[in-house]
Amino acid sequence: xxxxxxxxxxxxxxxxxxxxxxxxxxxxxxxxxxxxxxxxxxxxxxxxxxxxxxxxxxxxxxxxxxxxxxxxxxxxxxxxxxxxxxxxxxxxxxxxxxxxxxxxxxxxxxxxxxxxxxxxxxxxxxxxxxxxxxxxxxxxxxxxxxxxxxxxxxxxxxxxxxxxxxxxxxxxxxxxxxxxxxxxxxxxxxxxxxxxxxxxxxxxxxxxxxxxxxxxxxxxxxxxxxxxxxxxxxxxxxxxxxxxxxxxxxxxxxxxxxxxxxxxxxxxxxxxxxxxxxxxxxxxxxxxxxxxxxxxxxxxxxxxxxxxxxxxxxxxxxxxxxxxxxxxxxxxxxxxxxxxxxxxxxxxxxxxxxxxxxxxxx
Amino acid sequence: xxxxxxxxxxxxxxxxxxxxxxxxxxxxxxxxxxxxxxxxxxxxxxxxxxxxxxxxxxxxxxxxxxxxxxxxxxxxxxxxxxxxxxxxxxxxxxxxxxxxxxxxxxxxxxxxxxxxxxxxxxxxxxxxxxxxxxxxxxxxxxxxxxxxxxxxxxxxxxxxxxxxxxxxxxxxxxxxxxxxxxxxxxxxxxxxxxxxxxxxxxxxxxxxxxxxxxxxxxxxxxxxxxxxxxxxxxxxxxxxxxxxxxxxxxxxxxxxxxxxxxxxxxxxxxxxxxxxxxxxxxxxxxxxxxxxxxxxxxxxxxxxxxxxxxxxxxxxxxxxxxxxxxxxxxxxxxxxxxxxxxxxxxxxxxxxxxxxxxxxxx
Numbered sequence: 001x002x003x004x005x006x007x008x009x010x011x012x013x014x015x016x017x018x019x020x021x022x023x024x025x026x027x028x029x030x031x032x033x034x035x036x037x038x039x040x041x042x043x044x045x046x047x048x049x050x051x052x053x054x055x056x057x058x059x060x061x062x063x064x065x066x067x068x069x070x071x072x073x074x075x076x077x078x079x080x081x082x083x084x085x086x087x088x089x090x091x092x093x094x095x096x097x098x099x100x101x102x103x104x105x106x107x108x109x110x111x112x113x114x115x116x117x118x119x120x121x122x123x124x125x126x127x128x129x130x131x132x133x134x135x136x137x138x139x140x141x142x143x144x145x146x147x148x149x150x151x152x153x154x155x156x157x158x159x160x161x162x163x164x165x166x167x168x169x170x171x172x173x174x175x176x177x178x179x180x181x182x183x184x185x186x187x188x189x190x191x192x193x194x195x196x197x198x199x200x201x202x203x204x205x206x207x208x209x210x211x212x213x214x215x216x217x218x219x220x221x222x223x224x225x226x227x228x229x230x231x232x233x234x235x236x237x238x239x240x241x242x243x244x245x246x247x248x249x250x251x252x253x254x255x256x257x258x259x260x261x262x263x264x265x266x267x268x269x270x271x272x273x274x275x276x277x278x279x280x281x282x283x284x285x286x287x288x289x290x291x292x293x294x295x296x297x298x299x300x301x302x303x304x305x306x307x308x309x310x311x312x313x314x315x316x317x318x319x320x321x322x323x324x325x326x327x328x329x330x331x332x333x334x335x336x337x338x339x340x341x342x343x344x345x346x347x348x349x350x351x352x353x354x355x356x357x358x359x360x361x362x
Numbered sequence: 363x364x365x366x367x368x369x370x371x372x373x374x375x376x377x378x379x380x381x382x383x384x385x386x387x388x389x390x391x392x393x394x395x396x397x398x399x400x401x402x403x404x405x406x407x408x409x410x411x412x413x414x415x416x417x418x419x420x421x422x423x424x425x426x427x428x429x430x431x432x433x434x435x436x437x438x439x440x441x442x443x444x445x446x447x448x449x450x451x452x453x454x455x456x457x458x459x460x461x462x463x464x465x466x467x468x469x470x471x472x473x474x475x476x477x478x479x480x481x482x483x484x485x486x487x488x489x490x491x492x493x494x495x496x497x498x499x500x501x502x503x504x505x506x507x508x509x510x511x512x513x514x515x516x517x518x519x520x521x522x523x524x525x526x527x528x529x530x531x532x533x534x535x536x537x538x539x540x541x542x543x544x545x546x547x548x549x550x551x552x553x554x555x556x557x558x559x560x561x562x563x564x565x566x567x568x569x570x571x572x573x574x575x576x577x578x579x580x581x582x583x584x585x586x587x588x589x590x591x592x593x594x595x596x597x598x599x600x601x602x603x604x605x606x607x608x609x610x611x612x613x614x615x616x617x618x619x620x621x622x623x624x625x626x627x628x629x630x631x632x633x634x635x636x637x638x639x640x641x642x643x644x645x646x647x648x649x650x651x652x653x654x655x656x657x658x659x660x661x662x663x664x665x666x667x668x669x670x671x672x673x674x675x676x677x678x679x680x681x682x683x684x685x686x687x688x689x690x691x692x693x694x695x696x697x698x699x700x701x702x703x704x705x706x707x708x709x710x711x712x713x714x715x716x717x718x719x720x721x722x723x724x
Contacts, residue, residue: 085720
């Protein structure tokens with residue numbers, strides 16, 4: 001593992017520049033010239049206009065799509081917050097490599113190159129050639145009893161994502177989905193959501209992979225206890241300190257995703273947030289630097305109850321709303337054909353002038 | 363044009379059989395064995411299970427996709443209900459044939475074979491080879507002053523759609539999107555919606571292709587006047603007589619779509635309703651024979667305000683909700699990659715047993 005440089009966070013915050021608003025205006029004018037009633041393609045038009053701006057007014061090159069799945073374990077699992085045992089993180093990584101998981105099927109179908117990143121699974125994966133080895137630590141610490149990460153660990157995990165964004169840029173990827181796998185990580189996302197959006201723990205804590213009501217009640221108590229430990233008034237931590245929130249109650253995969261969202265924005269790559277945990281990471285990136293939102297799409301609205309509060313905080317409308325709650329980047333990849341459709345319509349439709357079609361009567 | 367046989371409607375109502383419920387049960391069991399928390403793929407699981415049942419438990423053959431766009435003019439346009447002149451119906455048919463419209467782009471991208479059907483455009487199209495010539499009449503009659511269609515015209519239009527479903531079956535198409543083009547047809551759909559769902563005209567009448575508020579108010583008055591003429595208590599017509607509703611206030615393309623929805627169900631073809639007008643036709647088909655719902659998907663929720671009432675009446679959740687209001691089958695075709703994703707996940711994912719993954723703790 002590369003030793004985290006103290007300059008990483010500073011670097012993350014530099015060089016993120018919003019797309020020039022002139023492209024949005026030009027895109028709107030083009031969309032209004034196409035053979036359809038003005039605005040009648042709804043959100044497809046917004047998506048096309050935003051992508052036109054992100055791509056600096058050039059949509060001639062087809063999108064190069066990829067999906068990154070960051071895997072890590074969580075010390076908080078010791079508190080009984082998940083319906084599945086911790087071992088499932090390791091087992092699912094093996095399933096990704098064996099091409100057996102939902103994200104394998106969807107990435108293949110929608111032509112997104114899949115990269116599986118071990119940023120903190122509590123397992124020895126040294127012998128696996130197709131896994132990207134970026135383990136910072138075998139699982140984050142139990143945030144009920146201490147900070148989930150040290151400063152060095154946080155910096156290293158952020159850097160994993162940030163450097164992957166640079167590598168994605170070098171590979172000319174232009175649309176990336178950001179997903180995760182980590183038993184216990186909805187608990188982290190619930191704490192982050194409660195702290196950022198000021199919602200009660202019970203409102204933003206769901207059943208995760210499938211808790212029953214009594215187990216969910218227990219999870220809510222754990223979320224409340226974690227919030228009490230780290231964010232009581234005396235702690236001096238506030239929602240205005242996203243990096244410290246991430247360090248205390250995040251996870252290694254969440255930190256890596258935050259780094260990748262920041263890095264994608266820095267390189268002008270459009271990034272699609274997936275569900276609750278991926279969006280928690282994207283929201284922290286947004287809290288660190290609001291300009292990342294200009295490069296961010298919300299792939300879908302998860303069935304996890306906290307997700308909508310993050311989307312509202314971000315001010316992003318999800319492209320899909322299919323009651324999914326799987327993670328792995330599945331909802332983000334599923335939005336790719338919609339985004340592609342928006343771009344193809346933008347590029348290929350005839351204009352009123354070229355087709356000789358009458359305009360509106362008024 | 364084939365002369366409509368009096369036996370057509372009788373035939374439409376026969377031979378529509380729901381899929382065997384055993385397939386749904388078998389599909390649920392398979393979905394629960396896949397390497398994901400139970401139910402975590404949300405609506406994708408429902409879609410996969412329904413398609414498994416529609417295909418009689420055999421998803422091995424890839425879906426053969428098609429989209430049908432039925433075009434017709436409407437006499438009611440004389441009342442000033444549309445933002446665009448009537449000529450745009452003809453012009454847009456030419457645009458479809460010139461591959462310049464949104465549906466051309468989306469059908470091509472999502473591998474749906476496009477068929478454009480003239481069922482009643484007020485234009486001479488005899489010289490156009492790539493158009494399917496099924497014109498019943500050059501536009502429906504102005505329903506403000508009389509019935510939109512005679513019985514023969516209605517039967518002929520229904521038969522156009524019904525026979526196309528048979529042809530689709532012969533071509534082994536298994537997933538068809540049903541769209542339309544017809545200046546003035548949201549007015550028909552608004553009347554149908556008001557009558558079927560007992561909503562006030564103002565609630566179910568939108569801006570169509572782009573009316574301003576005063577023009578929309580005028581359209582609402584026209585919808586109210588049409589309802590008053592045809593569905594006042596003394597008329598003896600009720601929502602329980604969908605065929606007579608269709609004849610009086612439908613359109614030729616709406617009738618053809620109703621016939622195609624009935625025919626698709628009869629042949630076990632999955633049909634995707636598009637927006638407001640397409641769904642009005644599907645809802646009439648459902649009112650004629652509720653079993654059609656078993657073969658029907660709602661591609662998206664249109665931005666037209668009446669659409670949600672039709673979806674509620676049908677009891678169908680739309681797959682997409684992208685604020686589109688274009689018609690042409692665009693929202694239905696855009697749902698195809700989601701449906702395909704559901705099937706591929708169903709077919710390709712590993713099971714807990716095959717992947718050696720631990721089950722839930724409880």
